[in-house]
Amino acid sequence: MNQTLKILHAGALRMPVVECAKLLKETHPEWEITLESFGSRACARQIRGGKVVDILALADPMLFDELLVPEYVDKYYIFANDQIVLAYNEFSRGGGEITAENWYNILFQEGVTFGRSDHNLDPCGYRTLMVWQLAEKYYRQEGLFKRLDKKCSKEFIYPKSYDLASEVLVGKLDYAFSYLCVANQFGLRHLYLPEKINLSNPAHAREYRQASVSLQGKNSGEMVCVTGAPIEFAIAIPKNAENPDMAGTFLDLILGKKGQQLLEDCGLIPY
Secondary structure (H helix, E strand, C coil): CCCEEEEEEEHHHHHHHHHHHHHHHHHCCCCEEEEEEECHHHHHHHHHCCCCCCEEEECCCHHHHHHHCCCCCCCEEEEEECCEEEEECCCCCCCCCCCCCCHHHHHCCCCCCEEEECCCCCHHHHHHHHHHHHHHHHCCCCCHHHHHHHHCCHHHEECCHHHHHHHHHCCCCCEEEEEHHHHHHCCCEEEECCCCCCCCCHHHHHHHCCCEEEEECCCCCCEEEEECCCCEEEEECCCCCCCHHHHHHHHHHHHCHHHHHHHHHCCCEEC
16 A cells, blocks of 8 residues: 655645644654645646645635635635744844834835745735735835835745745845744744734734735636735645545644644644
């Protein structure tokens, strides 16, 4: 019997998935566990392209509804939520004076670099664009979105949020719009943004819906409009999984008490 559990996951979920896999190996030392990570939209497209895995963990449940259910996945489980923060390190220019009131002015200073992930590959990318739109209204700064978008040129856009954080860690970027859990995983300093713009609180869902981003759709040339919503992560066993029983054991772990504690340790808020 093939005893390899294949997991495909969002880059942002690397630490919780790795820790859950380690825990599973303690009770099932004979199992092989392989992990692959990409931006969540890229992960979903790989499944649509025929990739076979046993567990799929994504940074946005909407992707399951939009791209995978019911053809590739029967059901999915929302297991945690998060927020967008501005991550930086001790050497980031302006890091000593940045606040929730002046962050955009710091980013516009000459020589300061900041990045985001690709909105067509990674939910953190389109969520960052939403944060910028919401910030324009929140701070009453007309044209703020365009200015941020212009300064964050192609060279500062990365495939997934995990890549972005590593660039801040090594000093290639001063700042990155990142999930809190990713900033924590890398031990980065981070600025909390106001709740009305950071996509963290379901109580502000109405405000979040005022932001929207156009993305590449299911098929080539197709576009889809995504509206702002509180950040949630979701997990599923694809229909073509070769080891659904093993996958079920992993699912029980991450959704159970031990898994929830582990998610919390990684900086996520478990459901």
